[in-house]
Amino acid sequence: MVDPTSDLGEDVDEDDAPECAxxxxxxxxxxxxxxxxxxxxxxxxxxxxxxEECLADDDGA
Structure with missing residues (x-):
C-alpha cells in the first residue's frame, strides 16, 4: 500500500486513499x-x- 499521508500524495489509488472522517x-x-x-x-x-470545513464540523468521535 502506498502511504496515503505522503507529502505529495502521489500515486495514491482511490482504493488505498483515506476517507474524510x-x-x-x-x-x-x-x-x-x-x-x-x-x-x-x-x-x-x-x-x-x-x-477545513469538514475539520471544523468534526465531532471528535
Whole structure:
C-alpha cells in the first residue's frame, strides 16, 4: 500500500486513499487534505479530513 499521508500524495489509488472522517469522501491528491493526530496509550491515531470545513464540523468521535 502506498502511504496515503505522503507529502505529495502521489500515486495514491482511490482504493488505498483515506476517507474524510466527517463526510466519507475519498481523499486523493487534495490540497485541502488535513490530518489530525493524537496519541493515546502510546499509539498514534489519525483522522483525515477533505477540507477545513469538514475539520471544523468534526465531532471528535
Amino acid at each position: 466527517t463526510c466519507g469522501t475519498k481523499i486523493v491528491q487534495s490540497p485541502t487534505h488535513r490530518v489530525v493526530t493524537r496519541v493515546e496509550d502510546g499509539r498514534a491515531h489519525h483522522r483525515h479530513f477533505c477540507s
